[in-house]
Amino acid sequence: NAGVMQNPRHLVRRRGQEARLRCSPMKGHSHVYWYRQLPEEGLKFMVYLQKENIIDESGMPKERFSAEFPKEGPSILRIQQVVRGDSAAYFCASSPIGTGPKNIQYFGAGTRLSVL
Amino acid sequence: KQEVTQIPAALSVPEGENLVLNCSFTDSAIYNLQWFRQDPGKGLTSLLLIQSSQREQTSGRLNASLDKSSGRSTLYIAASQPGDSATYLCAVLEAAGNKLTFGGGTRVLVKP
Numbered sequence: 001n002a003g004v005m006q007n008p009r010h011l012v013r014r015r016g017q018e019a020r021l022r023c024s025p026m027k028g029h030s031h032v033y034w035y036r037q038l039p040e041e042g043l044k045f046m047v048y049l050q051k052e053n054i055i056d057e058s059g060m061p062k063e064r065f066s067a068e069f070p071k072e073g074p075s076i077l078r079i080q081q082v083v084r085g086d087s088a089a090y091f092c093a094s095s096p097i098g099t100g101p102k103n104i105q106y107f108g109a110g111t112r113l114s115v116l
Numbered sequence: 117k118q119e120v121t122q123i124p125a126a127l128s129v130p131e132g133e134n135l136v137l138n139c140s141f142t143d144s145a146i147y148n149l150q151w152f153r154q155d156p157g158k159g160l161t162s163l164l165l166i167q168s169s170q171r172e173q174t175s176g177r178l179n180a181s182l183d184k185s186s187g188r189s190t191l192y193i194a195a196s197q198p199g200d201s202a203t204y205l206c207a208v209l210e211a212a213g214n215k216l217t218f219g220g221g222t223r224v225l226v227k228p
Contacts, residue, residue: 033214033215033216035216035218041220042120042205042218042219042220042221043160043205043207043216043218044218045215045216045217048214048215055214056214056215059215091159091160093216098214099212099214100147103147103209103214104148104165105216106162107152107159107160107162108159109158109159110158110159112157
C-alpha cells in the first residue's frame with residue numbers, strides 16, 4: 001500500500017509564474033489536508049478537502065492560492081503569480097476519516113517550492 | 117485559537133544521554149497529540165500518537181507523556197544516538213477534529 005505521494009519533490013518557478021503541486025492520498029483515503037512550512041517555521045494548516053468539496057480553507061491565503069480534490073485524480077494545490085515569499089515546503093496528508101479522534105493523518109514527503 | 121510551543125528550540129547532547137523534549141498547548145480541548153521526526157529536507161515520520169484519554173505511549177527508546185489538563189506533553193528519548201539527530205515536532209488534533217496545529221519544533225543534535 002503506497003503512502004501519500006506528492007510530486008514534484010522540488011519545483012522551481014520564477015516570480016509571476018504558476019505553481020501546481022499534486023498529492024495522491026493513500027488508497028482508501030478520501031480526506032486530504034495541505035500544510036505549509038516556511039523556512040525556519042513550523043507547519044501551518046492551509047486547507048482540508050474531501051472529494052469535490054473544500055471543507056475548511058481557513059489557513060489559505062486570500063489571494064492567488066486555490067486547492068481542489070476532484071472525483072478522479074490527485075488533489076492539486078495551485079499558486080498563481082508566485083512571489084518569493086511563497087518559497088516553502090508544502091506537505092500533503094491524507095486520512096480515512098475526516099474528523100474526530102480517529103483522524104490520523106499520514107504525510108507525504110512534501111514539495112519544496114523555490115521562487116527565483 | 118490553539119497555540120503549540122516547543123521548548124527548547126535547539127538541544128545538543130553527547131551520545132548516550134537521555135533527551136527530554138517539551139511541548140505545551142493552550143487549549144486542552146484536543147483529540148490527540150502526535151510527535152513527529154523531520155530530517156533536513158525530508159518529510160514527517162510519525163513517532164508516537166497519544167489519544168486524549170491516554171497518559172503515555174511507548175515505542176522502543178521513546179516515551180511520550182500527556183497531561184491534557186495542564187496542556188503539556190513530554191517526549192523522552194533514552195540513551196540517545198547520533199542517528200537521533202533531527203527536528204522533533206509535536207502537533208495536536210483540535211476538538212473540531214480536522215486539522216493539526218504544530219509547534220515550532222526542537223532541533224536535536226546528538227554528538228558522538
